[in-house]
Amino acid sequence: MLNKEVQLAVEKGDMLPLMEEFYTIQGEGFHTGTAAYFIRIGGCDVGCHWCDVKESWNAALHPPTETDIIVANAKKYADTVVVTGGEPLMWDMHVLTSKLKEQNLKVHIETSGAYEVTGSWDWFCLSPKKNKLPVQSAYDIANELKVIIYNKHDFIFAEEQAAKVNPNAILFLQPEWSKNAEMTPLIVDYVMQNPKWRVSLQTHKYLNIP
Ligand SMILES: C[S@@+](CC[C@H](N)C(=O)[O-])C[C@H]1O[C@@H](n2cnc3c(N)ncnc32)[C@H](O)[C@@H]1O
Ligand SMILES: Nc1nc2[nH]cc(C(=O)O)c2c(=O)[nH]1
Ligand code: SF4
Numbered sequence: 027m028l029n030k031e032v033q034l035a036v037e038k039g040d041m042l043p044l045m046e047e048f049y050t051i052q053g054e055g056f057h058t059g060t061a062a063y064f065i066r067i068g069g070c071d072v073g074c075h076w077c078d079v080k081e082s083w084n085a086a087l088h089p090p091t092e093t094d095i096i097v098a099n100a101k102k103y104a105d106t107v108v109v110t111g112g113e114p115l116m117w118d119m120h121v122l123t124s125k126l127k128e129q130n131l132k133v134h135i136e137t138s139g140a141y142e143v144t145g146s147w148d149w150f151c152l153s154p155k156k157n158k159l160p161v162q163s164a165y166d167i168a169n170e171l172k173v174i175i176y177n178k179h180d181f182i183f184a185e186e187q188a189a190k191v192n193p194n195a196i197l198f199l200q201p202e203w204s205k206n207a208e209m210t211p212l213i214v215d216y217v218m219q220n221p222k223w224r225v226s227l228q229t230h231k232y233l234n235i236p
């Protein structure tokens with residue numbers, strides 16, 4: 027395909043900059059412990075200084091890949107696909123999600139919510155970031171709110187975000203990995219004091235799986 031054609035296909039969401047895809051166990055949040063096929067889309071400009079996948083940020087490093095190929099791979103594995111990144115909502119997700127659903131796959135997303143919501147989602151995990159707050163529609167459709175705790179101020183940020191999300195969203199606090207030892211005890215105390223919250227750990231990092 028010519029460069030221009032690829033560019034157009036990416037704009038339409040027929041192709042996406044694919045960083046990696048892997049079959050693993052969902053490590054975080056509500057669906058922790060369940061098998062899922064992960065699709066990691068490149069590109070993110072939110073700029074979290076503690077991001078654990080900075081290699082994803084530059085979309086140009088990740089080859090534009092046909093959604094048909096991504097879907098054909100995904101359907102060989104689990105019945106659930108998790109679309110993550112990078113920031114997947116930087117791209118038009120309609121084509122990918124409708125093709126995944128045509129194959130009767132359940133489609134989950136991990137997102138900062140900083141961009142307009144596209145695509146159709148069976149589970150929407152919103153992990154808001156201070157640098158670039160979620161759009162209203164992300165708060166409205168979130169099934170879970172997962173706030174990363176890097177320092178004490180993040181508990182205040184978490185409450186601000188909980189006030190904005192729809193009332194059915196399940197609320198999680200997740201320690202930032204490098205501050206794990208310091209923040210996890212604070213999270214434990216906080217959840218006991220404020221039981222509307224739940225603890226989320228990055229369990230895949232303890233299990234040594236992707
Ligand atoms: C790498 S992000 C990709 C999806 C999207 N950009 C987002 O931030 O939600 C996937 C999840 O990992 C979380 N995360 C990233 N770096 C982390 C870290 N160092 N410690 C704990 N969670 C982290 C994010 O908040 C998000 O919930
Ligand atoms: N096992 C596993 N679970 C995850 N949940 C969210 C992840 C992500 O990076 O979006 C992730 C990940 O990278 N691995
Ligand atoms: S929004 Fe997600 S991918 Fe982007 S920098 Fe933050 S944690 Fe990393």
Ligand SMILES: [Mg+2]
Pocket residue numbers: 078079
């Ligand atoms: Mg991860």
